[in-house]
Amino acid sequence: MNEIIPVTKSYLPDKEKFKSYIDKIYESGWLTNNGPLLKELEDRLKNYLGVRNIILVANGSLALQVAYKALNLKGEVITTPFSFVATTSTLAWDGLKPVFADIDPDTFNLDPENIEPLITEKTSAILPVHVFGNPCEVEKIEEISRKHNLKVIYDGAHAFGVKYKDKSIFNYGDISTLSFHATKLFHTIEGGAIITNDDDIADKVRLLVNFGISGPDKIDGLGTNAKMNEFEAAMGLCVLDDIEDIINERKKVFERYFKGLNGIVKFQTFNSYALKNYSYAAVLFKDEADLLKAKNKLNKKNIFPRRYFYPSLDKLDYIDSEQKSLISRNISERILCLPLFTALGNDLQEDVINNIKDSLW
Numbered sequence: 038m039n040e041i042i043p044v045t046k047s048y049l050p051d052k053e054k055f056k057s058y059i060d061k062i063y064e065s066g067w068l069t070n071n072g073p074l075l076k077e078l079e080d081r082l083k084n085y086l087g088v089r090n091i092i093l094v095a096n097g098s099l100a101l102q103v104a105y106k107a108l109n110l111k112g113e114v115i116t117t118p119f120s121f122v123a124t125t126s127t128l129a130w131d132g133l134k135p136v137f138a139d140i141d142p143d144t145f146n147l148d149p150e151n152i153e154p155l156i157t158e159k160t161s162a163i164l165p166v167h168v169f170g171n172p173c174e175v176e177k178i179e180e181i182s183r184k185h186n187l188k189v190i191y192d193g194a195h196a197f198g199v200k201y202k203d204k205s206i207f208n209y210g211d212i213s214t215l216s217f218h219a220t221k222l223f224h225t226i227e228g229g230a231i232i233t234n235d236d237d238i239a240d241k242v243r244l245l246v247n248f249g250i251s252g253p254d255k256i257d258g259l260g261t262n263a264k265m266n267e268f269e270a271a272m273g274l275c276v277l278d279d280i281e282d283i284i285n286e287r288k289k290v291f292e293r294y295f296k297g298l299n300g301i302v303k304f305q306t307f308n309s310y311a312l313k314n315y316s317y318a319a320v321l322f323k324d325e326a327d328l329l330k331a332k333n334k335l336n337k338k339n340i341f342p343r344r345y346f347y348p349s350l351d352k353l354d355y356i357d358s359e360q361k362s363l364i365s366r367n368i369s370e371r372i373l374c375l376p377l378f379t380a381l382g383n384d385l386q387e388d389v390i391n392n393i394k395d396s397l398w
């Protein structure tokens with residue numbers, strides 16, 4: 038029996054390099070609160086991604102919550118039912134009502150055609166997700182948001198480094214949020230970021246993430262604690278050094294899956310103006326029965342793909358959604374994310390491919 042193969046393994050950079058950053062933290066005694074490593078990482082990410090303002094935060098969920106406050110969202114937010122639960126749960130946590138616009142069955146992204154019929158006088162924003170790093174139809178969404186005077190926040194948790202028409206995808210919308218959780222393509226153990234082209238929004242975000250404190254003995258309104266610490270920034274600096282290699286390795290793995298399985302299962306249709314970041318290897322089965330056959334066969338071989346995203350978020354009990362997103366429900370029943378990480382060897386990957394093929398004969 039082979040070792041356990043999970044859907045992903047966190048990338049661990051060179052230990053000595055990480056230790057040298059830890060030594061710096063011990064020397065400075067500066068553990069958190071806008072420290073030197075955090076500032077260095079913000080600068081480097083700003084350049085690497087090609088964005089105007091980036092504020093690092095404690096995780097991707099807080100990035101979303103701070104974004105809602107920074108844009109003063111109220112009432113209803115039109116969003117996608119096909120995402121990680123945090124896209125919707127953060128709205129509910131902040132007393133905002135998620136209104137689900139169904140997805141495109143090929144791109145897995147929110148279909149812009151479904152937005153306008155859901156707009157009411159209570160709608161304050163649109164919250165799409167670049168699912169598995171696949172850019173949304175940003176121009177169409179921008180047109181709708183202008184026409185109806187709505188804010189746009191992109192949950193870009195999967196889209197690290199993705200370029201659309203040669204520019205960072207994070208240049209679209211009022212705010213883009215990122216997650217740097219250990220399982221994501223680029224990570225800081227736990228972490229996230231808020232990106233915006235608007236300097237006023239950026240200033241507001243910097244207050245919101247630090248209790249609203251604007252100076253010694255000065256509090257400028259409501260805030261929370263969403264700060265990233267120096268140890269997390271140190272991990273980020275090390276992972277960022279290796280990010281091109283990480284993406285190249287993942288590309289190789291992804292392409293082997295595509296070669297071995299395309300036609301047997303279906304792959305996501307990717308935006309033709311963008312380059313992939315290989316953050317996920319999602320495959321679509323003919324039906325849920327086929328998916329379960331493949332999953333059970335893989336599980337018996339100690340291989341553990343994950344059902345991302347399942348269930349469709351319009352089925353959450355605590356939301357009580359008026360919309361039934363039939364396409365999202367159908368996709369979520371048939372989709373499986375296969376193991377994808379840099380250390381996945383060729384032989385193990387052949388095992389994954391062959392077991393899926395065998396399960397479907």
Ligand SMILES: *Cc1c(COP(=O)(O)O)cnc(C)c1O
Nearest residue numbers: 096097098121123124194216218
């Ligand atoms: C991971 C993820 C989040 C949440 O990020 P955390 O850092 O885990 O809080 C939000 N949205 C999407 C789409 C995600 O994949």
